[in-house]
Amino acid sequence: MPKDCVREQTPILAQMQQWLEIYFSGEIPHFTPPLAPLHTQSTPFRESVWTILRTIPYGRTITYKEIAQTLACQRGIAKMSAQAC
Template sequence: MQYISHYASPLGGILLAADDCGLTGLWFEGQKYFARLLDHDHEERNATVFETAKRWLDVYFSGREPEFDVPLHLTGTAFQNDVWRILRTIPYGQTMTYGQIARRLAAQRGVPSISAQAVGGAVGHNAISIIVPCHRVVGANGSLTGYAGGIDRKMRLLALEHADMSRLSVPTRGTAL
């Protein structure tokens, strides 16, 4: 059974989802893939994991890096889970490219290479936005591509973290918008 709760962030409403193991979803209302992994049968409930997640978000949106973890229950393929683990290692206020993630994952798996596009697919289907920081992933040329919550939110999240935005750019065309 999954449970839901709501959080009002400075960037818009957020839907939180959890089960008995941990947080399973964190989506901006109306974003791409909104509530994609949410069970049809769910109920709104106060739960300790939601209290922890909301406290984490309060710290984060105050412009500070949270120094505690939220219990997570990541549900995806082995490949997606490996990508999402790497996302969680990207330091606060820094970025990593899809290619860097692909190279790191290839080294971990002992294979010559992994497609950056395949990594992009896994990053794009991350259901726990912000806490699993997919907003910190950028294109090889510094393009702010592919954030399900929208490019504007991605820019605002990176700015909140005081990331160096000088080498980053907003794409003017393409599917990343």
Template sequence: MQYTATYQSPLGEILLASDDEGLTGLWFDHQKYYAQKLAPEHAQKETPAIEQTRKWLDDYFSGKEPDFLPPIHMIGTPFQKDVWKFLLQIPYGKTTTYGEIAQKIAAQRGLAHMSAHAVGGAVSHNEISLIIPCHRVVGKSGSLTGYAGGIDKKIYLLKLEGGYIEAFFVPKHSTAP
């Protein structure tokens, strides 16, 4: 069974979802793929994972790096989970590129090459945004592309963490809303 609650952030309402194992979803209102893997039958309930996520979000939006990770339950393919695990390793206030993640996954799997586009697809379907920090992934040239929550939110989050640099730019044709 999945449970939901809402959180009011400086960027608008966030929907939180969890099951008995941990947080299964964190979505900004109206984001791309909003609640895509939320079970049709769910109930509103403050679970321990949701309570810990609220504390994490309070710390995060106050401008300080949270010093803990709420329990999470990634729901996705093995490839998606591998990508999301790499996202969890991106330090607060830092960024990486889709290509760098692709290289790491290729090395992990003993492959000569991995598609940055495949990585981008997995990043864009991250159901636990912010906690699994997909906003910290940018294009090789500094392009701020691909954030399902919206480019404006990605910029806000990077600035909040002190990871925004002037070389970043919004592409003319973005995959994000």
């Protein structure tokens, strides 16, 4: 471990740990830890993607293509590259 690395249990890490423990025990976590501190250097585009990601139902997945299609629809354009997502 690098010398300048500090190990500490922050409130957000404690919430993430609790969420993961519930999830991996086979139950459905009934809360979502706050994500904002994880992406503090965000852009409006990234915020749009995070908003879409938060709508994915538990146990479901979506593709980058589906995210791109949703963003394109929101922006009123015909299509958007999935690579941008």
